Amino acid sequence: MPEHYAADNEPADSEPGTDEPTPDIGPDPGTPVGTDLAKALLELDDVTLRFGGVTALDGVSLNINEGEILGLIGPNGAGKTTCFNVMTGVYQPTSGDVRFRGVRLGRRQRFQITRLGIARTFQNIRLFPEMTALENVMVGADARHNTSVVGALLRLPRHRREEREGRDRALELLRFVGIERRADEAARNLPYGDQRRLEIARAMATGPQLLCLDEPAAGFNPSEKSALMDLIRKIRDQGYTVLLIEHDMRLVMGVTDRIVVLEFGRKIAEGLPEDIRTNPAVIAAYLGVPDDAA
Amino acid sequence: MDFLLKNFWELTVTGLTQGSIYALVALGYTLVYGVLRLINFAHSEVFMVGTFGALFALEGMGLNANSDVTSASAAIGYLIVAALAAAAASGVTAVIVERVAYRPLRRRNAPTLVFLITAIGASLAMSEGFAIWRGRDNEAFPTVIDPKTQFKFFDASVSNLDILIFLTAIVMMFSLDTFMRRTRLGRGVRAVAQDPDSAALMGVNKNRVISLTFLLGGIMAGGAAILYGLRFGVTKYDVGFLLGVKAFTAAVLGGIGNLRGALIGGLALGLVENYGSAIVGSQWRDVVAYVTLVVVLMFRPTGILGESLGKARA
Amino acid sequence: MTTSNGGPRQRMNQRLRGYDDRRAGWARSIRTRWHALPRPVRWLGLLALVVVLYLLPIIQPPILTTPDSDFGSVLFDAALFALVAIGLNVVIGMAGLLDLGYVGFYAVGAYSVAVFGSPNSSLGTGYPWLVCVPIAIALSMLAGVILGGPTLRLRGDYLAIVTLGFGEIVRLTAVNSNALGAAAGITGIPHPPGKRPDGTDIFSILNINAFYWLALTVIFIVVFGVRNLENSRVGRSWLAIREDEDAAELMGVPTFRFKLWAFAIGAAIGGLSGSLFAGRQGFINPDSFLLQFSILFVAAVVLGGAGNLLGVVTGAVVIAYLPERFRGFADYRIFVFGLALIIVMIFRPQGIIPNRRRATELAVRTEEVAEGA
Numbered sequence: 001m002p003e004h005y006a007a008d009n010e011p012a013d014s015e016p017g018t019d020e021p022t023p024d025i026g027p028d029p030g031t032p033v034g035t036d037l038a039k040a041l042l043e044l045d046d047v048t049l050r051f052g053g054v055t056a057l058d059g060v061s062l063n064i065n066e067g068e069i070l071g072l073i074g075p076n077g078a079g080k081t082t083c084f085n086v087m088t089g090v091y092q093p094t095s096g097d098v099r100f101r102g103v104r105l106g107r108r109q110r111f112q113i114t115r116l117g118i119a120r121t122f123q124n125i126r127l128f129p130e131m132t133a134l135e136n137v138m139v140g141a142d143a144r145h146n147t148s149v150v151g152a153l154l155r156l157p158r159h160r161r162e163e164r165e166g167r168d169r170a171l172e173l174l175r176f177v178g179i180e181r182r183a184d185e186a187a188r189n190l191p192y193g194d195q196r197r198l199e200i201a202r203a204m205a206t207g208p209q210l211l212c213l214d215e216p217a218a219g220f221n222p223s224e225k226s227a228l229m230d231l232i233r234k235i236r237d238q239g240y241t242v243l244l245i246e247h248d249m250r251l252v253m254g255v256t257d258r259i260v261v262l263e264f265g266r267k268i269a270e271g272l273p274e275d276i277r278t279n280p281a282v283i284a285a286y287l288g289v290p291d292d293a294a
Numbered sequence: 295m296d297f298l299l300k301n302f303w304e305l306t307v308t309g310l311t312q313g314s315i316y317a318l319v320a321l322g323y324t325l326v327y328g329v330l331r332l333i334n335f336a337h338s339e340v341f342m343v344g345t346f347g348a349l350f351a352l353e354g355m356g357l358n359a360n361s362d363v364t365s366a367s368a369a370i371g372y373l374i375v376a377a378l379a380a381a382a383a384s385g386v387t388a389v390i391v392e393r394v395a396y397r398p399l400r401r402r403n404a405p406t407l408v409f410l411i412t413a414i415g416a417s418l419a420m421s422e423g424f425a426i427w428r429g430r431d432n433e434a435f436p437t438v439i440d441p442k443t444q445f446k447f448f449d450a451s452v453s454n455l456d457i458l459i460f461l462t463a464i465v466m467m468f469s470l471d472t473f474m475r476r477t478r479l480g481r482g483v484r485a486v487a488q489d490p491d492s493a494a495l496m497g498v499n500k501n502r503v504i505s506l507t508f509l510l511g512g513i514m515a516g517g518a519a520i521l522y523g524l525r526f527g528v529t530k531y532d533v534g535f536l537l538g539v540k541a542f543t544a545a546v547l548g549g550i551g552n553l554r555g556a557l558i559g560g561l562a563l564g565l566v567e568n569y570g571s572a573i574v575g576s577q578w579r580d581v582v583a584y585v586t587l588v589v590v591l592m593f594r595p596t597g598i599l600g601e602s603l604g605k606a607r608a
Numbered sequence: 609m610t611t612s613n614g615g616p617r618q619r620m621n622q623r624l625r626g627y628d629d630r631r632a633g634w635a636r637s638i639r640t641r642w643h644a645l646p647r648p649v650r651w652l653g654l655l656a657l658v659v660v661l662y663l664l665p666i667i668q669p670p671i672l673t674t675p676d677s678d679f680g681s682v683l684f685d686a687a688l689f690a691l692v693a694i695g696l697n698v699v700i701g702m703a704g705l706l707d708l709g710y711v712g713f714y715a716v717g718a719y720s721v722a723v724f725g726s727p728n729s730s731l732g733t734g735y736p737w738l739v740c741v742p743i744a745i746a747l748s749m750l751a752g753v754i755l756g757g758p759t760l761r762l763r764g765d766y767l768a769i770v771t772l773g774f775g776e777i778v779r780l781t782a783v784n785s786n787a788l789g790a791a792a793g794i795t796g797i798p799h800p801p802g803k804r805p806d807g808t809d810i811f812s813i814l815n816i817n818a819f820y821w822l823a824l825t826v827i828f829i830v831v832f833g834v835r836n837l838e839n840s841r842v843g844r845s846w847l848a849i850r851e852d853e854d855a856a857e858l859m860g861v862p863t864f865r866f867k868l869w870a871f872a873i874g875a876a877i878g879g880l881s882g883s884l885f886a887g888r889q890g891f892i893n894p895d896s897f898l899l900q901f902s903i904l905f906v907a908a909v910v911l912g913g914a915g916n917l918l919g920v921v922t923g924a925v926v927i928a929y930l931p932e933r934f935r936g937f938a939d940y941r942i943f944v945f946g947l948a949l950i951i952v953m954i955f956r957p958q959g960i961i962p963n964r965r966r967a968t969e970l971a972v973r974t975e976e977v978a979e980g981a
Contacts, residue, residue, distance in 0.1 A: 088858060114860035128851035131844070139848045142841040143860025149869050152840035153833050159840060166841070206860050333768065395950050404957035407706065411910045414903050415949025422943035539772065539899075546769055577784045584773030591766055592758055 041066045041210055041241050042118070047086055047096035049265075056082040058265040059096070064210060069232060069242040071256035071273075073249070075285055079265040080245045081123060084214055087243070088120045089113035100210070115143050119208035121199040123215045123245075129188035133179065133198050136187050137170035140205030173201040176238075177231060193224050197231070204235070211235060212243040217251055229255045253277060261285065298572040303450035305568040311456045311525065313564020314463030318518035319541035320548070320556040321470065322388070322511030328487045328551035329507045332406065335413035336395065338538020339420035340388045340512050344519025345529035346424065347383025348376040349435060357436035372438050373520070380523075381516030388512030389505055391416050397501070425531040432528040439524055459521045466517045467557050470510060474553065483507055487551070536580070543587045549597030558598050661824060665817040674932050680816035684888060686928040687823035688881055693908040693924035694830055694917065695877025700906065701914035702843060703870035704850030705760070706768040709775025710905045712755075713748045713875040715897035716778060717882025720744035722794040722892050723787075729794050730787040737798040741883045748879025749872045751778075756871035760864060775902050782894040793893025797886050811887070819888045826884065830877060831917060837873070838917075846870055907949060912961060919961035 042064040049057040057079050064070050074080050085091045086098060089110045098105045100116055108116070119140070128136050145162040152159050174180040177197040182190055187198060196216055203211055213232070217225050225248065232255050236242055246252045252259065252273070259276045261269040263285040269276055276282055298305065319341050326334040355372060395412040441453040474480035485493035486503045494500050522537070523529060540563065548559025563583060570582030590597065642650065664672075665680045673679045692714060699707045721744050727734040735743075759770045782788045800822060802810035811818050837843050845866045848856035857863045886892050904927055912923020931945060 090858070109862075110857045111860050111862045114858060119860075120858060122855065126852050126855040128848050128855070130851055131847055135844055135847070139844050139856065139861065140859050142844060145841050147841050149837070149842050149873070152837050152842045155836055163840065202859060395954075398954045399957060402954075402957055404953070407700070407910050407914065408953050408957045410706070411907055412950045412953045414907055415946045415953065417946070418949070419943055419946030422940075422946060426940065426943060535899075539776070542769060543773070546766060575784075578780070581777050581780050584777050587773055588759070588770055591762055591770060 043099045045097040047093045050094045068257040071252040071259040072245045074262035078262040117209040119203035119206040120212040125195050127187040134183040137201050137205045138166050140202040141166040143206040177201045210241045303448040307450045309565035309568035311459045313561035315518045316541050316544040317557045317560025318514045320545040321514040323545040324556045325507045325511040336391045336416040338534030339417050340384050341515040342534035343387040344380040344384035344516040348380035348520040351376045351379030352436050359434035361436045377520045380520040381513045384516035385509045385512035388508040392508040421531045435523040435527045549599040555599035682932045684820040686925045689924040689928035690921045691881045693920040695874045697920040699874035703846040707771045708768045709771035711902040712775040712778040713878030714882040716748040716751045717744040717879030718886040720747045721883040721886040722797045725798045726796040728796040737800045744879045744883040745876045749876040752872040752875025756868045760867045779897045795891040
């Protein structure tokens with residue numbers, strides 16, 4: 001396999017030439033949506049999720065608007081990751097609806113939801129460890145491809161085109177998150193911070209409109225965190241909508257446009273960072289004071 | 295179908311005795327799987343060694359294929375010695391297999407597939423070793439118990455041998471179950487099954503627990519081995535193979551990792567096999583067993599009782 | 609199973625990392641040196657190797673040749689085993705699905721050729737071998753889909769036992785069906801076609817070398833196809849599934865569909881091998897499809913180094929060839945082979961030629977380039 005890269009990789013190694021357009025790494029344009037929904041990319045409508053007797057999410061409603069960075073915060077066990085898993089189709093809500101661009105996610109399979117335009121990273125990194133960084137990202141890029149098995153077997157033109165596109169896009173994304181020099185290293189050999197970046201690149205490669213980052217700064221030191229904040233802003237400037245789950249309040253306050261706060265599976269606050277900062281219910285939740293204020 | 299109805303109770307008795315043997319062997323798979331998440335492919339040979347252990351013990355006491363044991367007390371004496379020999383042979387073999395084929399790999403954190411290959415290697419080496427040593431033909435067991443009908447269960451005759459096999463299996467199973475629930479060592483096994491890392495932190499010696507698991511599984515296989523010898527009267531180098539596959543099927547059927555599941559799975563497999571082959575012909579017996587397995591897994595992927603060695607119900 | 613917390617798979621991967629970092633040694637250094645050679649040299653090297661492989665039965669190299677059995681048929685057996693291993697590697701090595709009943713597909717292929725090709729079979733159609741091969745491939749592929757459809761959603765260990773059962777079901781069906789010749793089997797299976805100028809058959813029992821050359825050619829074609837798959841979206845999806853199935857699904861990989869493809873393609877290659885086997889033997893019976901073969905097939909793949917084509921071929925050749933080479937010890941060979949499996953796996957758990965993805969050394973080189981620029 002690596003041989004293969006060496007064989008037809010020459011143009012990709014150099015900067016994209018003048019005759020070759022820079023691969024577009026922005027999100028898919030998507031189909032136009034109705035005007036009344038134009039702002040809400042993803043809506044959770046009164047979503048409840050129970051596991052046996054435990055209610056993990058209790059009537060949560062929230063919107064993620066196009067082009068924003070939304071922070072989802074809450075104390076440990078508040079249901080952030082569960083909420084995230086409902087949005088990305090890992091769990092089916094017990095009741096309530098999740099709508100993406102006005103379309104119910106319903107019982108769609110997880111890979112179909114990704115192809116619809118929602119991509120995610122994982123709190124505890126889940127790369128494909130034996131594959132190279134480039135291949136990891138190409139797996140993501142493959143979500144946009146349709147080469148058939150027969151096409152790949154016989155190396156038909158579409159396969160060749162998609163391979164080229166996929167590799168260019170993957171390299172461009174590695175460059176975008178700043179780890180292009182690691183392209184041919186096995187993911188498991190990457191330093192921790194680069195693994196996190198690689199996860200982001202892989203998720204972006206699927207061509208999502210909504211990019212969900214699950215605690216991307218876990219284990220980062222302050223300088224890495226500020227670099228990550230820059231990266232998240234850069235991602236938004238590319239036209240992506242970002243959902244950010246994060247523990248680190250400074251990072252969340254610094255980068256998000258809007259924040260939703262969960263506690264015990266319920267939404268206890270929503271608003272601009274500066275409002276959240278002073279919201280008594282939020283402060284109570286974080287300090288562990290009984291939340292009779294809510 | 296007609297045949298099934300006419301012989302229903304006869305088939306039930308046969309199914310339960312064969313199922314008891316499956317169940318005892320299945321325990322070995324289930325124990326090891328519960329603790330190591332590993333299909334101990336060599337367990338069939340652990341059983342095979344047990345049959346030879348029993349055979350040698352009986353021959354060592356001066357019995358041969360033509361001997362006639364008439365007194366009941368003598369028969370019991372012979373059986374106890376043979377059973378101990380079988381259990382010792384199987385138990386020791388199981389522990390050695392773990393030491394030689396698995397422990398070095400565990401130390402190197404090898405991927406699961408590799409364990410399977412060394413297990414296959416151990417299995418081949420053992421069965422071929424016996425083939426070289428003992429030849430490839432059947433060796434007959436002395437008749438220690440002459441099957442005599444004791445009573446009628448509906449219209450089926452139940453022999454003393456049937457009763458012995460069924461009761462031995464149940465007793466061994468319950469002893470094991472009690473051991474796992476009541477003793478410190480048993481709790482150690484369950485702790486490792488649930489969470490090896492925490493168990494180690496809590497001071498459980500993982501290697502000892504694993505050796506113990508193999509030993510227990512081996513002893514159960516030894517019990518199955520002597521019962522098998524009594525029931526079928528012959529053994530040879532490859533006697534473990536098909537039985538091992540069936541027993542593993544039984545373990546999965548009952549819910550692998552679950553001790554009581556092994557009993558239920560073994561008995562269920564024995565019954566289904568006998569009923570099934572009564573309907574479609576006995577040459578399809580093994581196919582019936584496999585199809586049952588597939589169907590059960592389709593609709594209840596964790597087996598009849600669900601999988602859990604760690605869980606309290608053991 | 610669907611949580612994002614570390615599942616058993618992930619734990620295994622972490623463990624993999626442990627032993628993997630220590631993996632080094634001759635296989636990698638040879639590979640590094642090989643890739644450092646200029647392209648034309650590599651091509652010439654490969655060409656020379658291919659020529660030598662084709663000439664083997666004629667040269668009869670003194671140490672390699674088998675004193676106690678016909679070298680040509682040993683070579684054919686080894687080539688057949690290699691082809692099987694290449695097919696099984698798609699399932700085990702690439703997609704990470706443990707199939708213990710692979711002999712079932714091999715049997716479906718062989719029996720398809722026998723039933724459609726032999727005038728003595730129940731169908732009695734007596735089609736020529738070349739017509740039977742596509743039928744054999746299609747039927748074994750179908751068997752793969754029928755088996756995989758309901759079972760590929762099962763967990764890995766369960767898949768292993770279900771496939772094992774499948775292999776036995778196929779064999780027992782053959783034993784018990786008069787239409788399939790029952791235990792006696794089917795005779796009069798056609799050989800591949802072709803006549804020499806003097807009018808004798810190219811492919812006959814008298815000329816096993818021809819079968820070896822055919823098998824070798826088939827291997828090259830199959831390797832070409834499998835490598836194309838490996839270097840495509842399909843191969844990447846398989847690897848991703850093997851590494852972390854849940855993550856793959858969440859990255860947009862239709863995991864079930866690709867697992868089914870892996871099964872179907874593996875089955876097709878198994879069926880193709882079976883049809884070669886039937887064409888060479890001229891007759892088959894169920895004894896050629898014992899469960900033990902499935903286990904030897906898996907052993908070949910893992911022994912050689914699952915996931916690496918060259919590795920699995922090596923593993924297959926070792927398993928098919930060594931017992932024949934040392935036939936003098938006929939009685940001991942399987943015994944020794946069993947011990948050898950344990951010893952090799954303990955000292956080289958990643959297989960003889962591990963599935964190295966050339967990662968580190970390439971990275972070092974690109975870094976040097978980057979710094980030099």
